[in-house]
Amino acid sequence: KQEVTQIPAALSVPEGENLVLNCSFTDSAIYNLQWFRQDPGKGLTSLLLIQSSQREQTSGRLNASLDKSSGRSTLYIAASQPGDSATYLCAVRWYSSASKIIFGSGTRLSIRP
Amino acid sequence: GAGVSQSPSNKVTEKGKDVELRCDPISGHTALYWYRQSLGQGLEFLIYFQGNSAPDKSGLPSDRFSAERTGGSVSTLTIQRTQQEDSAVYLCASSSYDRDYEQYFGPGTRLTVT
Numbered sequence: 001k002q003e004v005t006q007i008p009a010a011l012s013v014p015e016g017e018n019l020v021l022n023c024s025f026t027d028s029a030i031y032n033l034q035w036f037r038q039d040p041g042k043g044l045t046s047l048l049l050i051q052s053s054q055r056e057q058t059s060g061r062l063n064a065s066l067d068k069s070s071g072r073s074t075l076y077i078a079a080s081q082p083g084d085s086a087t088y089l090c091a092v093r094w095y096s097s098a099s100k101i102i103f104g105s106g107t108r109l110s111i112r113p
Numbered sequence: 114g115a116g117v118s119q120s121p122s123n124k125v126t127e128k129g130k131d132v133e134l135r136c137d138p139i140s141g142h143t144a145l146y147w148y149r150q151s152l153g154q155g156l157e158f159l160i161y162f163q164g165n166s167a168p169d170k171s172g173l174p175s176d177r178f179s180a181e182r183t184g185g186s187v188s189t190l191t192i193q194r195t196q197q198e199d200s201a202v203y204l205c206a207s208s209s210y211d212r213d214y215e216q217y218f219g220p221g222t223r224l225t226v227t
């Protein structure tokens with residue numbers, strides 16, 4: 001069964017810290033993996049998309065890595081700011097079911113000023 | 114349009130009524146997805162369209178749920194005889210092959226069944 005897991009469910013850190021959010025998935029034959037942020041009461045905003053052939057993607061203070069063999073992706077946030085507070089979701093698309101994307105349950109991140 | 118739009122943004126309906134939710138994807142995006150997000154829960158895949166056809170309807174929770182897409186653009190999700198457990202935020206996303214199927218989401222429709 002294809003599953004996506006995000007641990008921890010919630011994380012609180014002081015402003016300025018670097019932090020890592022984790023996403024793990026079963027079945028390494030993924031097509032791509034996408035990281036999103038969701039602010040309360042809002043839709044999802046795409047942060048980074050990593051294709052199966054890629055090891056990492058960077059955008060500003062964000063860096064996402066992909067290790068298919070271990071079934072893991074990490075989202076690294078550098079120099080965290082209160083505006084980074086949101087829920088972060090990862091979503092995986094597999095080759096075997098390319099039309100269906102499975103989301104993790106998210107990590108709720110709170111950055112303390 | 115500049116992004117994915119959904120309407121209405123909020124819908125309150127009585128149990129047993131039918132509702133229609135609309136999604137207008139990004140122009141030119143061939144793929145369209147519907148998801149449901151219940152309070153405090155993750156996203157639940159409902160249905161996927163490629164053009165006007167729906168090759169994957171596996172996520173629809175019951176036969177009260179249906180969706181269609183016309184002209185390869187706007188999609189409507191219909192829920193018949195709504196139940197209280199249908200209360201959730203319904204999110205739509207679109208993507209295209211030339212952007213590696215990166216998904217772009219609309220703001221969602223918050224459905225409350227009383």
